[in-house]
Amino acid sequence: xKLALVPFHMWAADVYQGSNLPMTASIATVSKIGVxxxxxxxxxxxxxLNHPTLAWVLTxxxxxxxxxxxxxxxRQTNVKRMLAYSSTAHLGYLMxxxxxxGKSGTVAAAxxxxxxxxxxxxxxxxxxxxxDSKREAEELEDFAGLAFRRPGVAIVMVTMLMSVAGIPLTxxxxxxxxxxxxGVGSSLWVLAIxxxxxxxxxxxxxxxxxAVQFGKREAAYAGAPMTRAVGAGAGLTxxxxxxxxxxxxxxxxxxxxxxxxxxxxL
Numbered sequence: 067x068k069l070a071l072v073p074f075h076m077w078a079a080d081v082y083q084g085s086n087l088p089m090t091a092s093i094a095t096v097s098k099i100g101v102x103x104x105x106x107x108x109x110x111x112x113x114x115l116n117h118p119t120l121a122w123v124l125t126x127x128x129x130x131x132x133x134x135x136x137x138x139x140x141r142q143t144n145v146k147r148m149l150a151y152s153s154t155a156h157l158g159y160l161m162x163x164x165x166x167x168g169k170s171g172t173v174a175a176a177x178x179x180x181x182x183x184x185x186x187x188x189x190x191x192x193x194x195x196x197x198d199s200k201r202e203a204e205e206l207e208d209f210a211g212l213a214f215r216r217p218g219v220a221i222v223m224v225t226m227l228m229s230v231a232g233i234p235l236t237x238x239x240x241x242x243x244x245x246x247x248x249g250v251g252s253s254l255w256v257l258a259i260x261x262x263x264x265x266x267x268x269x270x271x272x273x274x275x276x277a278v279q280f281g282k283r284e285a286a287y288a289g290a291p292m293t294r295a296v297g298a299g300a301g302l303t304x305x306x307x308x309x310x311x312x313x314x315x316x317x318x319x320x321x322x323x324x325x326x327x328x329x330x331x332l
Contacts, residue, residue, distance in 0.1 A: 070157065071154060071161075083146045087193055088194065094186045106164060124161060135155030136152070136155045144204055145275065152271075156182055159178070177318070181238055185226050188226040209278045210278050223275070230272060237310070
């Protein structure tokens with residue numbers, strides 16, 4: 067329920083939409099990472115694959131979360147709700163290393179959680195920078211012409227969307243690759259196929275946000291909030307998060323080697 071995996075996912079979209087952007091970012095990262103880490107610890111000494119009934123139940127939940135989360139996200143026009151259902155799919159992806167278990171699965175899960183967190187914080191940070199004092203930028207039309215209004219914020223948004231979609235040279239791509247590798251290594255073919263298929267669905271709604279940002283300047287919606295000036299601290303944070311996402315997409319072994327040394331002791 068806390069991870070918003072199917073069929074316990076329906077609360078997530080309303081909570082994401084009803085919370086302010088900083089709180090939504092906290093729910094999407096700190097809360098879910100903490101709960102997943104606890105779940106992983108509870109099963110750390112147990113090979114789930116040795117218990118067929120439990121393994122099939124968790125496999126079914128994972129597949130439904132991947133496909134259902136992305137399908138529901140595809141139907142949204144509110145970006146907060148879109149990212150809520152997207153998070154359901156991403157936690158479904160994390161069931162691959164969870165079921166795979168072992169050191170490689172644990173490292174893959176840890177890498178993906180860190181990559182996903184940096185990406186999600188960057189997304190919500192950019193949305194916060196776009197918002198004005200009257201309302202938050204969360205509807206799809208709020209992003210119309212963003213590349214013309216605030217190209218710096220648009221670059222951050224596009225980078226984070228490419229990462230969460232799993233496009234190469236981003237942390238999100240390497241994270242999915244490690245998840246897929248851990249799943250294939252444990253012969254979790256159903257989950258591996260579901261990951262690839264559902265990621266393809268995710269491309270449509272992520273790229274939809276990108277396309278709106280690069281629409282013609284005159285096509286920008288009249289109600290779109292004009293981005294206020296980004297403060298030095300906020301701007302530096304967005305730059306650092308963007309650099310981290312790209313760095314991990316190009317040189318992932320730096321973090322993987324560190325995690326390989328740290329994770330066993332945890």
